[in-house]
Amino acid sequence: MSLKKNKRKFPNVPDVYLRDFIRGVLDGDGWISIDKKGREICIGLSGGSYEFLKELSDKLRKGLSLSTNNLRCRRRITRKGKTTIVYSIEWYGKNAFKVIRFLYDNLSNTNLFLHRKFIKQQEARKIFEKIRRVTREDVEEKFGVPIKTFLKQLLYERKANVTQIAKELGVRSSTIYEWVKKSGLKLPKKQRKYSITKCPICGRRFRKYNTSKRYCSLACAISSRLTGKTVNCIVCSKQIYRPAWWFKRNKYPICSRECQGRWKKNSFRKRYFKTK
Template sequence: MVLNMARKKKCTLEITEIIQMYEEGEKTVDIARRANVSTRYINSVLQQNKVERTPHGSWKRKYRVNEDYFKIWSNNMAYLLGFFAADGYISSRNQTVCFSQKDPDILEQIREELQSNHPLVMNNTGVYTLIIGSKVMKYDLMNLHGMTSDKSNALQMPKIPEKYLSHFVRGYFDGDGFVNFERRIVSFVGGSEQFMTSLNLELQNKNFNSRCIVEDKYFRIYITGRKTIHMFKKWLYHDVGIHLKRKYEIFDKETIQDANKIPESRIKKTKEAVQSRKELFLELYKQSKTIEEICKVIKVKPSTFNHWLKKDREFKEKIYSIRRL
């Protein structure tokens, strides 16, 4: 157990970070230099927190990992890179690379692929994190693939060989993607305009008729339509390796496997369907403020929107309420 030991003000690392770095094989002199303290202070931290000491001259990692994993392209490497772009994190303070997800199964697949024995840690919100200490892996992600510690807003699309693009997109989708089979909607979300614009262009080049809209501080890509989503699923899971099972199973609800036999989507006109589209319209309107874009996403004409305003008083009041925000 880590004691609440008083830390010198000038120390730039947390006690837990010092212990983790030592257990992963870093020398006390290197930790001290990075923490801006003396080696004596680092030894004191380790002693007071009862950390098992490694005999002098026998420095070995407590945890193993294939540090060179991101140097060589493969289907699974592209997937992990996409997943990291969505749910990964590079520490700016130490040599750690992190993958986070609520679903521990996918992190266990990633851990096995990386030939790692690092533990999964769950925080108080139910999110699991795989924390890997590796200077080599950190700088490969940064220098070879453009990842940064400020990835949320500054992420750029890596240079991905065409044969691995679907695997990269599947990784990103498993991290920051969503599919609703009943509404025939697939979406991706991200905070980097450059990355999301590039991703949208790649999807459009595959004839998925994707659209990218602004939602508050985020960007969201939509793919809609029964046949289009089926074709997207076939591309996304072609020659599939690692994937998030629960998302694949949603796509797998499609009962017609021949895309040519899937009917073009028709707009349902039942009261429930219309109400569902109105609710989705209001949800998107709160975020994007662009009527034309929303009409395209939910596949209604602007004249339909005007008809709703005219005939549905409650809908009209909600629209004007959002406009006043």
């Protein structure tokens, strides 16, 4: 049945033959496609009657509980310069999978279908099973309890963490955090394990949460890296720290530019008077 030239309303089709009728429309003016990267499946219909596609989409949305559809108008200019209007409707992802199952599940020998479209829907099913994401509805259907009750049991009774729950359900940790937030639950506080250790610099005892931590504070960690010596400035006798490599290149420790200027001035006078 072609709809591109016939602007007509949706006929009164009994529910028993509804999927056969829609499958015939799909064979004539529809498509089942998979994107190039194999990450998305799509099923769609096109035609010249907006009312026909609108009523068809309403029937599928009510019968299959589809979340969204994409009914839109496309204008094309032919080679002769005429403008044609074509309406199209598409479903993606889980919605497309629902439509495919409705049209092609449990077919008998008496059912008619286009062989090329039948092979395409089999390929789309395989792709969808690979990329399919677990939803809240899937969890509720699998375990038979609301998602809030299920998360309560795992978090508070079994004391499982988010990573363990995500691994068990086959989803990401961010998905579990989102479900917990939407359910109005609060994650139990983590009890961090620690050990009491003695700081090798100041001798103070502290709680060690991280295995790589050796010092009680940042000051002790910095002081542990100080391998040099504390010396006196040759001009003002102020105590200053100099690293070990400094002693290989220098002889006279000076604390500031002011002292450096004084020292140069005195050394110049000594040299000048000696030569004179």
